[in-house]
Amino acid sequence: MLNPDLITNAHALLASERANYMKLHPKSAELSVKANQHFLYGVPMHWMNDWGTPVPLFISHAEGAHFTCADGIDYTDFCLGDTGAMFGHSSAPVAKAIAAQASRGYTAMLPSTLAPDVGETLSDFFGLDYWQLATTATDANRFVLRWARAVTGRSKLLVFDGCYHGTIDDTEIDVVNGKTVNRASLLGQVYDLGLHTVAVPFNDLAAVEHELAKGDVAVLLTEPALTNCGMVLPHAGFIESLRALTTKYGTLLTLDETHTISTARGGWAKANSVTPDFLVVGKPIAGGLPAAAYGFSEAMAVRMKAAKDNAPAGHSGIGTTLSGNMMTLAAINATLRDTATEAAYLHMLALAAKLETQLNAAIRAYNLPWNISRMGARLELQFCTNPPSNAAEARAAQNDTIESAIHLYLLNRGVLLTPFHNMMLICPATTEADIAKLVRIFNEFLKDLLKGLR
Numbered sequence: 001m002l003n004p005d006l007i008t009n010a011h012a013l014l015a016s017e018r019a020n021y022m023k024l025h026p027k028s029a030e031l032s033v034k035a036n037q038h039f040l041y042g043v044p045m046h047w048m049n050d051w052g053t054p055v056p057l058f059i060s061h062a063e064g065a066h067f068t069c070a071d072g073i074d075y076t077d078f079c080l081g082d083t084g085a086m087f088g089h090s091s092a093p094v095a096k097a098i099a100a101q102a103s104r105g106y107t108a109m110l111p112s113t114l115a116p117d118v119g120e121t122l123s124d125f126f127g128l129d130y131w132q133l134a135t136t137a138t139d140a141n142r143f144v145l146r147w148a149r150a151v152t153g154r155s156k157l158l159v160f161d162g163c164y165h166g167t168i169d170d171t172e173i174d175v176v177n178g179k180t181v182n183r184a185s186l187l188g189q190v191y192d193l194g195l196h197t198v199a200v201p202f203n204d205l206a207a208v209e210h211e212l213a214k215g216d217v218a219v220l221l222t223e224p225a226l227t228n229c230g231m232v233l234p235h236a237g238f239i240e241s242l243r244a245l246t247t248k249y250g251t252l253l254t255l256d257e258t259h260t261i262s263t264a265r266g267g268w269a270k271a272n273s274v275t276p277d278f279l280v281v282g283k284p285i286a287g288g289l290p291a292a293a294y295g296f297s298e299a300m301a302v303r304m305k306a307a308k309d310n311a312p313a314g315h316s317g318i319g320t321t322l323s324g325n326m327m328t329l330a331a332i333n334a335t336l337r338d339t340a341t342e343a344a345y346l347h348m349l350a351l352a353a354k355l356e357t358q359l360n361a362a363i364r365a366y367n368l369p370w371n372i373s374r375m376g377a378r379l380e381l382q383f384c385t386n387p388p389s390n391a392a393e394a395r396a397a398q399n400d401t402i403e404s405a406i407h408l409y410l411l412n413r414g415v416l417l418t419p420f421h422n423m424m425l426i427c428p429a430t431t432e433a434d435i436a437k438l439v440r441i442f443n444e445f446l447k448d449l450l451k452g453l454r
C-alpha cells in the first residue's frame with residue numbers, strides 16, 4: 001500500500017512537470033498541431049499518443065543510446081524503442097548493410113543470395129536448427145500458433161495471465177474471477193477468445209498441469225519472464241518444469257524471446273539450456289527494421305512439412321508478402337553477427353548490473369517499499385517491496401500517478417524510460433556517464449517526491 005501523501009506529492013510534481021514540458025518543447029507542440037490535421041490523434045500510431053507527455057515528443061535524430069528531439073534537446077534513451085533498438089540506434093554495421101542493399105533491391109518475393117547465410121546466423125545465434133521469417137513478432141507468434149494447432153490437431157492455447165505477445169487475437173485476454181475473457185480494452189473483437197485460450201497465473205505449476213492434463217492444449221506460449229505487466233521473473237526451475245510438463249502431456253512449448261533476448265547472447269532459453277519446440281524473436285533482430293523469426297528443431301520441421309504436405313494446395317494462413325525481404329535479410333545478418341556480439345552483451349550486462357545496484361541503493365536510501373527486477377540488460381522498477389510472482393501481484397503494485405511523474409521528471413531532464421511501465425534497457429552504446437545521469441536524476445526525483453514527508 002503506497003503512502004497517500006506520496007501520491008499527493010506525485011500529483012503536484014506531475015502538474016509542474018507537465019508545464020515544464022510545454023515550455024521545453026515548443027517545436028514538438030507545433031508539429032503536433034500540424035500532424036493532427038491528417039493523423040488520428042496526431043500520430044502515425046494512435047498509441048503513440050498514450051505516452052504521459054502533454055503533446056507527443058517528436059524525434060529528429062537517433063544514434064547509439066541517444067536521440068535528439070525536434071527542439072534540439074539530447075536524450076539518453078533507456079526505452080530503445082521498447083527493445084526494437086536494443087542493439088543501439090543506427091549501429092554502424094547495420095547502417096552500412098542497409099546502405100549497401102539500398103541500391104540492390106528491397107523485395108522480390110524470392111530469396112536473396114544472402115538467405116543461406118542468414119539461416120546460419122539465426123541458427124548460430126539462437127541454437128535452433130530451422131527457421132522461418134515474419135515481419136513482426138506478432139505475426140511470428142500467430143504463425144507458430146497456426147503451425148502448433150496444425151501439427152498437434154489440438155485447438156487450445158495456454159498462456160499466462162498478464163501476457164502480451166503482440167496484437168495476435170488469441171492472446172488478448174485477461175483473467176477475471178478465474179475465467180479467461182476478452183481484454184476489456186480490445187476494439188472490435190467479436191469472438192469470445194476464452195473459447196480456445198486459457199490463462200493461468202505465472203509461476204503456478206499446479207494450475208499449468210491442471211490445464212495440460214485435459215489433453216486438448218496444442219501449445220503453451222510464454223515469455224521466459226512476463227515483461228509486459230511490469231516484470232515478473234520465473235521462480236527457479238519454473239520454465240524447466242514447463243518444458244517437462246508440456247513434453248509429458250504432448251503440448252508444444254513456445255518461448256517468445258522478443259524481450260528476453262536481453263538475457264544473454266542467444267536469449268534466455270539458450271543461456272539456460274532449455275529447448276522449446278518453437279522460439280519466437282522479433283523487434284531488434286534487424287536493428288529495428290521490421291523483422292521477426294521463429295525457430296524449431298529438425299523433428300518439428302518434419303512434423304510441419306507433414307502437416308503442410310497433407311493439406312490442400314492454397315493459402316496456408318502463414319506468411320506475408322514482405323516477410324524475409326532482401327533488405328531485412330541484410331539487416332539481420334549485420335545486427336546478429338556484427339552488432340549483437342559477445343563483447344556487446346558483456347558491456348550491456350555489466351552496465352545493467354551496475355545500474356541495478358545504484359537504483360537499489362537509491363530506493364534503500366529513501367526507505368521506499370520498491371524493488372528492481374532485472375533480466376540481463378533489462379531492468380524494471382516496481383512499487384512493491386518484493387518482486388511480484390505473477391501478474392496479479394504486479395498489477396497491484398502499479399501506480400499511474402507516480403509512474404507518470406517519474407517518466408516526465410526524467411524526460412524533462414534528458415532521460416527517456418519505456419512508457420506504460422518503468423523499464424530501462426541498456427544497449428551496446430550506453431555509457432557509464434549515461435547511467436550516472438539516470439541515477440543522479442532518479443535520486444533528485446525521490447528527494448522531490450518525498451519533500452515534506454520524511
Ligand code: PMP
Nearest residue numbers: 136137138164165166256258259
Ligand atoms: N512478444 C512480446 C513479448 C512483446 O512484448 C511484443 C510487443 N511488445 C510482441 C511479441 C509483438 O511485437 P510487435 O509489436 O513488434 O509485433
